[in-house]
Amino acid sequence: MRLHRVSLRGLAVAVAGVLAASTGAAEEEGGWHFGPGAKLSRPASGLEFALGGYAQEDFRSFHDYEDARGQLPALGATRELHRLRMGFDAQWKKVSFEFDYDPHDSTEHLKNLTAEVKISKGLHLKGGNFKVPVSYEWMTSAAKIDFIDRSLVADRLAPGRDWGGVASGEPVNNFHYEIGVFAGDDRVSQQRAGTTVAGRLEVTPMKGLDVGVSGSQGKVNGDALGGPVDPVTHGVSFHAPSGFRFYERHFVNGTRRRLGADARYHHKALGLKVEALQMTEERLGQGSLSDDLPTEVLRGFSGSATWLVTGERKARTIRPDHPIGQHGIGAVEVGARFDWLHADDNAADTGFAGAGNRARNIRPVGGKTITGGLSWWPVYFIRLMGDAVWERYNDPVLAPVPGRKSGYVTLLGRLQLSVP
Template structure:
């Protein structure tokens, strides 16, 4: 850790401490990119020569193209990756605050690339003892329309969850992305894009239903089948319109959950439980719909997710109970005020120290999540075998600013307001609303 200490105050105090204690972090983040810029500039000048050598050179050689890489003609490519994120935190009230005000959110290293022209791979590891392995997979892409991927990677469900951690518009994912979407698991998947790249599909079988479903002694669902389809419905009608890039998607997963207190959980941003334990047994079915539109410097995204868990033979008389329902949604929007295009990732047209100040983006999101059952006429209870489970949920407003300093460095500032429906089951019983302020420093090589 770079700094240690208890959570500091909010409002003016938060701003002062963040600014003063973050200068050294910002300097550290900028030093390596500044050193790299000169070499990167030389790479730009020699770009055409490198392309010519790519086909001619068969020996192993080192290349720097914004990141270190080993190449052997067009038969092997090994890119070395480093991903770092550090957060400065402030809370109101302080009951949810971690022991440290500045924490490493991610420290990740890895390699990725291709070999024999038709195989792609990625290996990423978090520098932690708990669940260190992230993506570890091999992709076979001889046929571009039908590719096959195997290993450990994200189950194809939820636009928010499938967006890379380093590419998020916000510091924290939506609640449905973190709690209802599966996350990573071991499996095999077919995927591709067809119809003039107007339809993309993913479908596979996985050992479980993702890391997000397994916590504590909860094993999650067993073997899970997952599928996702994304279309650009207006592309064939109006290719020149901004609406041509509007994407709509549908996704589903299905698996069986063993008997026990194995339901999905509702937790706050900082892992404080607000949903009750529930006995479940039987089929777990996820359904999700999504929308993604990125015209020019703008973006509008939304999702709705519903998860149903059967409760077979979980009544007091060994009878079947109404399904546990976990559902939620979000709507978000962003605007790059410096004018860069959003689609495909933001690349500052005028990076800091290269005749500019980088790219600036403002972002806003509202998301909701709720847990309960649908049993009208029955008294709501928090008993894990209740016929009508007492519902609880939360809604979160998030406002943020993203500063893309250059190709390697991004700084994000978010303010989040959580509001819980049941104040008796909130992180601090009797209080419904909580504020969190976060600044994140990110470096990606």
């Protein structure tokens, strides 16, 4: 079932109803506990069941994208219901389940469907459809990221969700690992690779500092020239926060490899994050004469800083210390982020550099963005966000207005409602 128009009013009423039903002391009957929020548990049996979900309504305004004739390039929607997630988490002793669904997403209704067994602190086994563990920003829920859009590096270079299994755990204090095998690296994308191995290691060398490395490798089975059907480009493309596409998919075939690193530092209300990710894709037999082409090399970097003005401690989930209705204004956070993306090949820069999807010498393409953001949680299940994004493109020919590299501004707003 596809839902193209869903009113946030209905979700708001449902959220308010759940909250009203769960406020005050938890009810208890026959060993069952209700609350907090939409949670049902029976501690004596080790059973827990919690409903979850959120909706995000987005607004965008584009400035200085018009060319001399007043025409706009292809950009994103000015208003859209971006996400409508619903699902549940369940746990019975050492076994847990997760189900997340988005009826509004026409390309990927199913988000997460997993079962996990906690054998020990150092070994958890999980299987199902879920995120391939590369990039901390990508692994963070879209309801809890610091800005309206993910960083460019996570949005364009990180993998997606796919069927697979992972082993994870914390065998020693301050060291966490996750390694697994997946059927691909993005179940619903045309750029999907075949069987993919992925892993992530994370250490905490000091209080408040987390450092991680991650990577993946799979094989892309490209289409041959002269086959019974038209070949499909399986490479990645770049889109700016405005929605403008500044790098086209290329024909790729062979090994796809990702390697990334990230670090996060939290101290009281302050949060700092940096992340870098490189992705390489072979182009075996993808030339106009079925010859091998140089490997495509894609790199990205992101750095951000946030500060909770109202004094809450920075964490993945923000809860106002003094929400509206309890002698406060809620939680307010400001932040800034720098993003950078670049695409090229690994051969010497000789001969004609082309932007075509079979170019031997890929024309270097890149872009930078600077984002300023504001978030307000009047209560913990409502979040209002506003971002201003400045975009700059390295190649004036491939910019929104040919001949002008920079000066493009996108204003974004978001209303987010979550199930408490």
